Each structure stands twice: as C-alpha cells, then as structure tokens.
Amino acid sequence: MSADDSFKITPNLEANVSVRDDLKTTEVVIDESTALSRGLRARHTTMIALGGALGSGLIIGTGSALASAGPAPILICYSVVGFVVWIMLTGLCEMGTYLPIPEGFTGYASRFVDPAMGFALGWSYWLKYSISTPNQLTAVALVLQYWVPAEKLNPGVFIAIFLVVIILINYIGVKFFGEFEFWLSSAKVATLVGVILLSLILACGGGPDHDAKGFRYWHTPGAFKEFDAKGDLGRFLGVWNTMGTAAFAYLSTEFIGVTVGEAQNPRKTIPRAARLIFYRILFFYVLSVFFLGMLVPYDSKELAFATTQSTSAAASPFVVAIVLAGIKVLPGILNACILIFVFSAAVSDLYISSRTLYGLAQNGKAPRFLAKTDRRGVPIPALAASAFIALLAFMNVSSDSKVVFGYFVNCITMFGLIVWCCIILSHIKFVQARKAQDVPVVHYRAPLGIWGSWFAFCFCVLVALTKNFKVFIHTKSTGNFDYKNFIVGYIAIPVFLFFFTYYKVVHRTKGVRASEADLYTGLAEVELHEREWAEKERADELREKSKVAVFYRRYVSWLF
Numbered sequence: 001m002s003a004d005d006s007f008k009i010t011p012n013l014e015a016n017v018s019v020r021d022d023l024k025t026t027e028v029v030i031d032e033s034t035a036l037s038r039g040l041r042a043r044h045t046t047m048i049a050l051g052g053a054l055g056s057g058l059i060i061g062t063g064s065a066l067a068s069a070g071p072a073p074i075l076i077c078y079s080v081v082g083f084v085v086w087i088m089l090t091g092l093c094e095m096g097t098y099l100p101i102p103e104g105f106t107g108y109a110s111r112f113v114d115p116a117m118g119f120a121l122g123w124s125y126w127l128k129y130s131i132s133t134p135n136q137l138t139a140v141a142l143v144l145q146y147w148v149p150a151e152k153l154n155p156g157v158f159i160a161i162f163l164v165v166i167i168l169i170n171y172i173g174v175k176f177f178g179e180f181e182f183w184l185s186s187a188k189v190a191t192l193v194g195v196i197l198l199s200l201i202l203a204c205g206g207g208p209d210h211d212a213k214g215f216r217y218w219h220t221p222g223a224f225k226e227f228d229a230k231g232d233l234g235r236f237l238g239v240w241n242t243m244g245t246a247a248f249a250y251l252s253t254e255f256i257g258v259t260v261g262e263a264q265n266p267r268k269t270i271p272r273a274a275r276l277i278f279y280r281i282l283f284f285y286v287l288s289v290f291f292l293g294m295l296v297p298y299d300s301k302e303l304a305f306a307t308t309q310s311t312s313a314a315a316s317p318f319v320v321a322i323v324l325a326g327i328k329v330l331p332g333i334l335n336a337c338i339l340i341f342v343f344s345a346a347v348s349d350l351y352i353s354s355r356t357l358y359g360l361a362q363n364g365k366a367p368r369f370l371a372k373t374d375r376r377g378v379p380i381p382a383l384a385a386s387a388f389i390a391l392l393a394f395m396n397v398s399s400d401s402k403v404v405f406g407y408f409v410n411c412i413t414m415f416g417l418i419v420w421c422c423i424i425l426s427h428i429k430f431v432q433a434r435k436a437q438d439v440p441v442v443h444y445r446a447p448l449g450i451w452g453s454w455f456a457f458c459f460c461v462l463v464a465l466t467k468n469f470k471v472f473i474h475t476k477s478t479g480n481f482d483y484k485n486f487i488v489g490y491i492a493i494p495v496f497l498f499f500f501t502y503y504k505v506v507h508r509t510k511g512v513r514a515s516e517a518d519l520y521t522g523l524a525e526v527e528l529h530e531r532e533w534a535e536k537e538r539a540d541e542l543r544e545k546s547k548v549a550v551f552y553r554r555y556v557s558w559l560f
Contacts, residue, residue, distance in 0.1 A: 057249035059341050060139050063317035065245040067303045069238035071293025072223035076239055077246035078289045082281040085250045087456040088420050089277050090446040091427030097270045097444040101522050105423045111518050112429035115509045120499035121422045122360050128415035129353035130386050134393035135408035136346035137162055141401045142315035146335045156397040166347045167387050184344035191337040195318050199291035207325035217297040225298050228473050244467035248409050251416040271444035295321035353386035354379055407488045414492035417464040424457040433517035
C-alpha cells in the first residue's frame with residue numbers, strides 16, 4: 001500500500017477503535033451513512049492547503065493596501081504579520097506533532113483551554129470559510145471586469161455561473177475534486193513563482209521599456225502614503241491600516257491544523273512542514289510585495305483600488321506592473337491565470353466550509369442531519385448549507401464590486417484573527433499543561449516557545465480591536481458614522497462570544513486546569529501509526545537515495 005493510498009479524508013467517523021497493548025492491531029467499525037469517501041491523497045491535501053492560502057488576499061488585496069498606504073507599509077506589514085503567522089503555525093505544529101488528533105485545532109482548544117472555546121472556534125471557522133466563498137466570487141467578478149466592464153454586463157451573471165460550477169465540482173465527488181484542485185493549485189504556485197521572477201527582471205530593467213526602476217517609486221511619489229493625517233501620524237496610520245489587509249492575505253495558512261489528524265507519519269511530516277513555513281512566507285508573500293512596491297507607484301491610475309472613480313479594470317496590481325512595463329500580450333494572460341487563482345480558492349473554500357460543518361455535526365456540535373452523506377461519501381446537507389451562504393456574493397448586483405470586496409475582507413479578517421488567537425492560546429495552555437504534568441516534547445518544539453506565543457496573541461488581539469480605527473476617524477472628520485464597515489468589521493466578536501457563552505451555559509463547562517489537561521488520549525494510535533511508517537520508510541530508503549529524489553526534496557519540494 002502506497003503512502004497516498006493510505007490517506008484518509010477525515011477522522012470524524014463513528015468508529016469504535018480498539019488498540020491492543022502491544023499496539024499491533026486495530027479494529028475499526030464505520031457507519032457508512034455518515035462516512036466521507038477516503039478519496040483525497042496526501043499530495044491533494046498539501047496542495048489544497050497551499051492553494052487555498054494563495055487566493056484573493058495576496059493577488060488582489062495587495063492592490064488596495066498599496067493604493068492606500070504605499071510600498072513601505074505593505075513590506076513592513078506583510079513581514080510583521082508573516083512573522084506572527086510563523087509563530088502561530090509553529091506552535092500549532094508542536095501540538096500536532098505530539099498529539100495529532102482528528103479534531104485538529106478545535107480539539108486542542110477543547111482539551112487545553114475550555115470545551116466552550118472549541119465549540120465557538122469550530123463554528124467561527126465554518127463562518128469564516130462560508131463567507132470566504134462569496135468573497136472569492138466577488139474577486140472573480142473584479143478580475144473579469146478586465147475584459148467585460150460592469151457597465152456592459154452585470155457581475156451577477158458571472159457570479160451565478162461560477163457559483164454553479166464550484167458547487168458541481170464539490171458535488172461530483174472527492175476524488176474528482178482532489179485531482180481537479182491539485183492541478184489548479186499547482187498552476188497557481190507555478191504562476192506565482194513566474195510572477196515573482198518576472199517582477200525581479202522588470203525591476204532590474206529587463207522589460208520592453210529597459211527601465212531599471214529599482215526604488216524610484218519609493219522616492220516619487222514616496223515610500224509612505226499619509227492616511228487621514230499629515231506627517232508622521234499619517235504615515236503610521238497608513239502602516240496600521242495595512243495590518244488588516246496583510247492579515248487577510250495570510251488567512252487559510254492555518255489549514256495545516258485541520259489535517260494533522262489525517263497526516264501520514266505526522267511526527268516526521270509535520271515538523272518538516274513547520275520548518276518550511278518560514279521559507280514559504282518569505283518567498284510567496286514578502287518577496288512578492290517587495291517587488292510589487294518597486295514596480296507600481298501607489299498613485300497609479302491603473303490600480304483598481306487607487307481612487308473611487310478608477311477607470312482601470314485590472315483588479316490585481318501584478319497585472320498593473322506588467323502593463324506599466326509595456327508588455328503587450330502578457331497582462332491578459334496573467335489576468336486569466338489570476339482568474340484561476342480565485343476560482344481555485346473558491347472551490348477549496350466551499351470544500352473546507354462543508355467539511356468543517358460536517359465535522360461539527362459528527363462531534364455533536366451541529367444538527368445531526370448535517371453529518372449525513374450520500375452513497376459517494378459527499379456530505380450533501382453540509383454542502384448545501386455552505387453553498388447557501390455563498391449567495392451573499394450577489395451583493396455585487398446592486399453595489400460596486402470593490403466596495404463589496406472590502407466588506408468581505410473586513411469581516412473575514414476578524415474571524416481569521418479570532419481563529420489565530422484561539423490557536424495561539426491553545427498552544428500557551430498546552431505548554432503550561434506539559435510542564436505541569438512533566439511531559440517532555442521530543443519530536444518538535446516551537447522555536448520561540450511560550451513567550452513567542454504570548455507576543456503573537458497580544459499582537460493579534462491588538463490588530464483585531466484596532467484594525468477598523470478608520471471608522472471612528474471618518475466619523476470625527478465628517479460627522480457621518482460608517483455603520484456598514486463598523487458592523488462587518490466587528491460582528492465576528494459578538495458572534496464568537498455568543499457561541500462561547502451558549503455552550504458554557506448549556507453544558508456548564510469550566511476552564512481546563514494545566515494539571516488536568518488531557519495529554520494522553522490518542523497517543524496509542526499515534527505510536528501504532530509511527531511503527532507502521534517506520535517499516536515503510538526502511539523499504540523506501542533506496543528510492544530516497546537517488547539523485548533526482550534528493551534534488552527534488554532539497555530544492556523543489558518546499559514550494560509544494
């Protein structure tokens with residue numbers, strides 16, 4: 001049996017697992033009416049996780065950040081938020097390496113913090129991805145306006161077509177979905193690598209205009225754009241206003257925490273993934289915005305987000321960079337690739353949303369009928385519920401796509417920050433429990449430990465509470481309260497608190513003490529799995545020693 005064939009799509013099955021003391025046999029009984037198809041392979045899950053993270057936040061949202069703040073703030077914010085995300089993910093990997101439980105980070109929140117937090121985190125995560133799907137559809141409408149302006153054809157037409165397509169892809173079955181999304185995500189990674197290399201060439205003067213721009217736009221019009229104030233205060237506000245956009249670009253990177261329960265040989269693969277996170281963040285996020293700031297001035301009329309009356313249809317600043325370089329054919333080709341970006345993200349977002357809701361139902365935290373699957377293993381009720389939320393994308397019919405996109409970004413970012421805070425707090429409580437119970441971690445330890453997690457937690461809380469400061473500044477300067485952005489910007493907080501309070505009151509849960517946290521349930525299965533993989537790896541040693549395999553593993557595999 002190959003590594004890919006042994007991968008399972010979900011651990012949330014009604015199963016009775018009996019493990020003998022010698023850890024050599026297991027007996028599993030599955031309820032087929034609520035079981036998902038085990039059709040996703042390891043490569044599928046890896047690419048879905050990476051492809052879902054490379055969506056509209058990086059490829060389109062960066063344009064609004066550049067237009068509102070300038071090149072220096074986006075480099076600062078994407079670097080700082082990337083550092084915080086790295087801390088969060090390494091903490092998550094520490095927990096996942098020690099105890100890769102099926103529930104993922106919602107299970108860690110329940111075990112180490114409070115069962116009520118696990119409940120609230122699960123529902124918040126579902127809402128985040130449910131809203132992410134219409135956000136990606138809104139991005140599709142923005143990208144298509146490069147060829148078909150909204151004045152000629154209402155964006156609602158495209159949204160309806162693409163919504164039907166992504167529902168069908170998720171409905172057909174997980175095997176088709178996995179293969180389809182694998183190749184789309186692979187194309188996204190290859191495209192972004194190409195864009196980064198092309199940006200380097202253009203910045204050095206390798207374009208048709210032979211203009212080595214370097215840091216010209218950092219001087220004129222400037223590295224910082226003042227935001228609602230003059231001088232240093234305006235520049236600082238511009239930086240802080242970009243923190244939320246940068247956080248949005250990194251959303252979905254925590255998807256590795258959903259798959260820890262299905263990871264093959266987790267005590268080896270998860271630490272390796274954790275070590276590669278830093279390089280992925282540096283290459284895909286920091287380098288891309290660094291080169292972008294060199295190629296596009298923040299006041300460019302070509303930026304779709306530069307002014308409220310923009311005539312440009314280029315939703316992505318990367319397309320603008322190629323237009324300004326004088327390349328004739330490539331902008332349309334790249335725009336088509338970007339359409340694949342957001343379409344792929346929409347497909348994977350609907351998939352994750354439906355499976356998250358299915359997992360909640362399987363664990364008794366959502367209505368039981370949502371755990372039902374058809375004969376192909378597709379959770380039809382959960383898929384239908386998640387698809388219904390996607391109808392929010394039709395807000396584009398009566399409103400400008402850029403405005404609707406901003407609303408979704410604001411709301412999703414807050415849900416994402418709440419999820420990050422819960423993951424980080426779970427890691428803090430995990431470390432405290434491990435020390436209280438004198439349990440060593442021998443497989444992987446987060447480099448910055450508990451103090452790094454405290455810093456990341458405080459930073460995420462600060463950004464969550466203050467990222468919508470412009471609502472209050474706007475009210476003070478104009479006298480008109482921007483209630484729409486206030487609602488979409490903060491509604492996630494009362495929603496999370498409602499779920500938390502509801503579960504705590506109904507089930508009368510208490511916070512988990514460090515000395516009483518469950519650090520042992522599930523370890524027997526992990527040890528069994530580790531033994532099986534040790535035998536398999538011995539059989540694969542000859543293949544791993546080949547020159548081609550070594551080259552791929554060292555220099556290429558980290559991208560994927």
